[in-house]
Amino acid sequence: MKKSKDMTKEIIGSGCSFSQSDNKDKIRTIKRWAVLGGFFFILNICFIVVICWNHRIQGSEDTVVMVQGPENEVENAKLDETQGNSQENKKNKKDKNDRHSESDNRKKVYLTFDDGPSKNTEKILDILKRHKVSATFFVVGKEDDFSLSMYKRIVDEGHTLAMHSYSHDYSVIYKSKKAFFEDYRKIKKLLYETTGVKPVYYRFPGGTSNTISKVSMKSLAQGLIKRGSVYFDWNAMSGDASGKNLTKKQMINNVLKDVEIHNTSVVLMHDAADKDKTAQMLPELLRKLKKSDVSILAIDEDTPLVQHVKVENRQN
Structure with missing residues (x-):
């Protein structure tokens, strides 16, 4: 009986010993995992901090790029101007299409109006502006400040700037094809450099029906046509260049009479310095x-061609 009790104590003692040993191992294992977990936790925190810091730096750089300095202001202004011009061109095109429709x-x-610019060009522009009417000016070459301002x-003001030769000297421009x-x-160069708009339309001095040119019209x-220009003559006129001393009433009646017989009238008038009466009757x-x-x-581009001498279009 005594032996049995001693064995029981021995077993219990061994069990307690094993239990204490196992607990120590578990504690050591938990500590190891706790240390390892802490290490990874700290590593993750560091990783997050690095990412945030990089994001902050990148954000700062983006902010710097977006700061509008003088150069950016110029570029943005150009962009705004381009977009504005594009919208304005679309609007003008729509207005023009609506007008024709x-x-x-x-x-x-x-x-x-031929032979300008002159002081009468300015008067005629004032009149057209008051009456909200657009017209076409076949101009000659002048390089004084006033003429450039008229171009x-x-x-x-929305009119068509067209060419009527530079010199308007028949003996020079009709001397040869090269001279013309x-x-x-x-x-063409003068008008483009002055206005930024490439002129397209041309009227021959004296028209295509003139008998002065030494070159075939x-x-x-x-x-x-090969150079991308379009030429216009006329089928109505005021008579302000006829050499006759017409009254304003006669000039008006001349235009109205011609307009009456055409569905499309291209009216020839002049805005040279000596054509005061044209401005007065307008x-x-x-x-x-x-x-x-x-x-x-x-x-x-939608205007029907009015030409005294027609040629085949071989531009293409």
Whole structure:
């Protein structure tokens, strides 16, 4: 019996010993995992801190890029201007299309003025502005400040700036084909450099039906087409360059008489320095044209061609 008790104590003692040993092992294991977990926790924290710091630096760099300095202001201004011009061009195109659509069932009248700019050009522009009418100016080459300002004003106020030779000297420009196109290049360059708009439309001094040119007018007309230009003559006129001392009433009646017989009228008038009477009669002419319910337009790509001498288009 005593032996049994001793064995029981021994077993219990061994069990306690084993239990204490196991607990120590478990504690050591827990400590190891706790240390390892802590290490990974700290590593993750460091990783997160690094990412946040990099993000902050990147954010700062992005902010610096977005700061609008002088150069960026210029670039943004150019972009805004380009976008604005694009929107304005779309608007102008829509307005032009609407205008032509509205006038489909009405007579079309294209008022054109040759030989400017001069002081009369300024007067005529004032009149057109008051009456809200667009016209076409076939100008010659002048490089004084006033003339340059007139070229710009014609464009700025929505009129068509067109070419009528640089020199307007028949003996020079019609001497040879080479002479003609040297003059053509000169007026085209002047108008483009002054206004930033490339002129397209051309009117030959004296028209394509003139009998002064030593060169075939068909040859010159074909040369213009090959160079991307379009030429216009006329089928109505005021008579302000006829050499006759017409009254303002006679000039107005001349225009109205011609407009009456054409569905599309390209009216020849002049704004040279000695054509004061043209500027003086213009307000009354505009009132009468509007009263007759015609559409008054500036020449553009939709204008039917009015040409005394026609040539085949071989531009392509």
